[in-house]
Amino acid sequence: xxxxxxPFEMEGLDHLVIRCVDLDAMTHFYCxxxxxxxxxxxxxxxxxxxxxxxxxxxxVTVDGVLGRKGGAAPGPEGRNLDHFxxxxxxxxxxxxxxxxAEHNIEIVEEGPRYGADGTGPSVxxxxxxxxxxxxxxxxxxx
Amino acid sequence: MSTAVPFTMKGLDHVVIRCIDLAVMKHFYCxxxxxxxxxxDTEIGLYQVRIGAHIVDLMPVDxxxxxxxxxxxxxxxxxxxxxxxxxEPYDDDAIREYLTGHGVVLGSTIIRGGAEGEGPGxxxxxxxxxxxxxxxxxxxxxx
Numbered sequence: 001x002x003x004x005x006x007p008f009e010m011e012g013l014d015h016l017v018i019r020c021v022d023l024d025a026m027t028h029f030y031c032x033x034x035x036x037x038x039x040x041x042x043x044x045x046x047x048x049x050x051x052x053x054x055x056x057x058x059x060v061t062v063d064g065v066l067g068r069k070g071g072a073a074p075g076p077e078g079r080n081l082d083h084f085x086x087x088x089x090x091x092x093x094x095x096x097x098x099x100x101a102e103h104n105i106e107i108v109e110e111g112p113r114y115g116a117d118g119t120g121p122s123v124x125x126x127x128x129x130x131x132x133x134x135x136x137x138x139x140x141x142x
Numbered sequence: 143m144s145t146a147v148p149f150t151m152k153g154l155d156h157v158v159i160r161c162i163d164l165a166v167m168k169h170f171y172c173x174x175x176x177x178x179x180x181x182x183d184t185e186i187g188l189y190q191v192r193i194g195a196h197i198v199d200l201m202p203v204d205x206x207x208x209x210x211x212x213x214x215x216x217x218x219x220x221x222x223x224x225x226x227x228x229x230e231p232y233d234d235d236a237i238r239e240y241l242t243g244h245g246v247v248l249g250s251t252i253i254r255g256g257a258e259g260e261g262p263g264x265x266x267x268x269x270x271x272x273x274x275x276x277x278x279x280x281x282x283x284x285x
Binding site for chain 2: 004005006007008009010011012013014015016017018019033034035036039040042049051052053054055056057058060066067069070071072073074075076077078079080081082083084085086087088089090091092095096098099102114115116117129130131134135136
């Protein structure tokens with residue numbers, strides 16, 4: 001009989017690692033458009049770690065040391081990650097739409113969505129390689 | 143000239159994993175790792191597992207939302223290399239013993255850079271081959 005209680009507690013997410021093809025285009029999107037900053041660039045593993053608030057979004061290129069282990073580049077189907085969400089503050093719907101349009105980014109869908117801290121407004125964008133990124137605003141009061 | 147970003151990022155909120163066998167995945171994320179099934183939306187096919195401050199959503203590929211993404215993920219060509227969950231306390235021996243007891247495939251433990259600094263992390267496989275890193279707190283010796 002195995003011990004049924006884990007010897008740890010989960011605190012939350014720490015980072016996620018996206019496999020990509022065009023690192024420049026992806027870095028432009030996550031840093032220049034969404035506002036991430038480069039936390040560190042681990043050249044040994046071809047791993048670029050971008051800070052997204054309290055967590056990290058890491059990028060590995062599919063032809064790099066880590067990326068090669070996952071074989072072919074991701075295609076439109078057969079993905080393991082449907083989407084991921086970044087919690088943002090200052091969710092100003094009008095300003096957000098203007099800003100997103102300025103960068104010629106498609107809004108995949110939008111509306112109130114349930115997130116880790118409750119239901120609030122969301123917009124879903126596609127990054128340059130088709131990954132869907134949800135920008136999730138603060139929970140609605142009440 | 144482009145305007146400034148009209149928001150600030152607080153951090154990650156959730157990740158949504160496309161899966162094949164919901165029961166097996168629920169068992170892993172809830173019973174083995176200690177997550178809590180928070181909400182099961184059978185209409186759209188989304189199952190929300192609370193992992194501390196954040197959520198891992200399971201999305202079966204044969205339910206309405208999952209079907210939109212086509213076939214199930216395979217051994218290559220997937221878009222997420224891995225994701226990491228912060229765990230405390232981090233006792234590598236105890237974690238290995240516990241997970242081995244549950245038949246989990248374990249990788250190496252190395253000092254890895256996470257959102258809060260360098261600290262121990264073990265890579266494990268969920269039942270459908272996704273790599274999940276269990277990341278311990280930053281170790282002062284490496285920071």
